[in-house]
Amino acid sequence: MTAISPENPTIPISNTTPDAVKIKNLYFSYPGKIPTAVLDISEWRIRQGDRVFIQGPSGSGKSTLLNLLAGNLTATQGSIKILGQDLGKLSARKRDAFRASHLGIVFQQFNLIQYLSVLNNIRLAAYFGNKDSSDIDLRAQQLFTALELNRMLITKQAGNLSVGQQQRVAIARALINSPEILIADEPTSALDSTTRDTFMKLLINISQTQGNTLIFVSHDIALAQHFQHVVNLIEINRARIPSYVR
């Protein structure tokens, strides 16, 4: 485990493949009467294929950072490059399309559209990723096998699955477009300890076999053991957020 910090960039820079994430002089504040910096990161990068654990207390800007990485928010100043693409230079539409095909996102809970079937949830993601729909079902089944999910679940309505099953389906959904980067935001916080361990094992395995870059956010430091790199956001974020914006 190595802590990456702007002062100590231990990862050698490869010139052939672009970094999964490359942040430079990022400054972000929510628009308002008194702009208050939420994020202020001078330099930070994640290499492709890395598994990074981002840790930080409440209010350290984790959510904002993830929204910026996903292209839902844009930097006030500075640049965020994902896979070499500067998100700030894309239009909102293109950012949405970019997110669909290059990023997989797994939330804390309620990852699936509850009234759609499991398969339709996955198909919807494939639709946004502009993937050929003919092999979606086959790929979904492969992912299901890898995630130790019963194939019979695929026709069920998402809302009828247990939380643990839903979280695993969420991984399958996030990976259906073979994204380079998988972002997981506290994906285990709704799980009990047994399902959490299974979930972590499956997540790490599948991202390893698929060769994804995994960005995992949690406040549960016990999970950091699964990761090569651990980042404490407080260390790289120079902005100190006053309690009233939290």
Add this chain to the structure above:
Amino acid sequence: MFAKVAWHSLRNRKYTAMLAIISVAISTFVLLGVEHIRHEAKESFSKTISGVDLIVGARTGQLNLLLYSVFHIGNPTNNISWQSYRELADDPKVAWTIPISLGDSHQGYRVMGTTDDFFMRFRFGENTALSFSEGKAFSQIFDVVLGADVAKKLNYRLDDNILLAHGLGQVSFSMHDDRPFRVAGILRPTGTPADQTLYISLQGMEAIHLGWRDGVKTPGKKITDYDIETLNLTPESITAFMIGLQSKMATFHVQRQINQYPNEPLLAILPGITLTELWQMMSAMENTLRLISILVLFSSLLGLSTMLLSSIRERQREIAVMRAIGASPLFVFLVIQVEALMISLVGIIAAIAILSIGILLSQSALAENYGIFINHFSINNQTLGIVGIIILSTFILGLIPSLSAYRMSLHYGLIERSYSIGSRDGNDFVEWEKFSHCFEYSIYLIEILNSN
């Protein structure tokens, strides 16, 4: 794809969606129904009579005369004397006349005493003459000709004997039971009150009333065949008569002449003009009905958009998920908009189905009780226009929830926790009522339009 998502989403909330559909269906039903019946009633009234230049009766309201003489609605107030009738009928400007004598009935259907001229001269629709499906016009005194519906409903055939009742009630206590009538002919259906009427000769009408005084049978007095053969069966009076003129140019002249007839107070009307007056009278009511049905529709569409707006609040997570997997705000906007349109469309289809069935079921009752002949419901340009307006209104009112969703999908973080972005914007869209965002919303709309 958004249609698929919208469809599943609606199925998931099937009870609220059903209520919204029912509400749209009812209001569309009212709107289309009012328009259809209004149109059909007008059609039905104006095709009931054609080729008749004047209708003459005892002095009464113009409308009243038209209604009782042609539509068999309401009751005549007074008769006109046979003498006056003959005098006017013999005027050289008059080509033909059809006398009308009312007052008897058969099982609720009115009996009209007239002459052969009725079958020859009377025109309905676009100048269509009456024709017989069976038999022919009355030739004997106790012959009767049946309108198509009368024969069908009461299952009468040629040569059946029927009894007429005195007065117009469905149940009559004084029957002309001494003299049955033989069915001599049955008319083809016309889609006018003519179908609901029995026709006898004026002589027959006179004959069954022999021995009656002031509408009551004189006890003990039997009318024999001898009486009928020997007595003069020329009526003393008739209810009204229709006139066909030699030249239409003379219409107003003859009308004035009749209205100023010195021997008796008479009234002559032009059926077309009187109908127009009727429509003018009705138009205020028509407009009120139309206004009410439009308001009902508006409120049900508003209810639809309220239902969707409140569902948006429950769907913050869903919208965040869609955004996370790469849905553009436009997609979110379309999902909500398509949901609104689906509800509205299903409601409209249901309304058209109910209306078609309802009209099929009530056609005969309307014809029998009101003499109004409503055609079965068919989709014409006007219907399509109304449906188009409903769908357009749905789209416009659907902007309230769909722009809320659009706005939410822009401002709401994909990744949000209770302490961070979520609470910043979460309740904002509830403040829609304040209209403080109207400007902002119109910008979103422009944005959506531009983005495609």
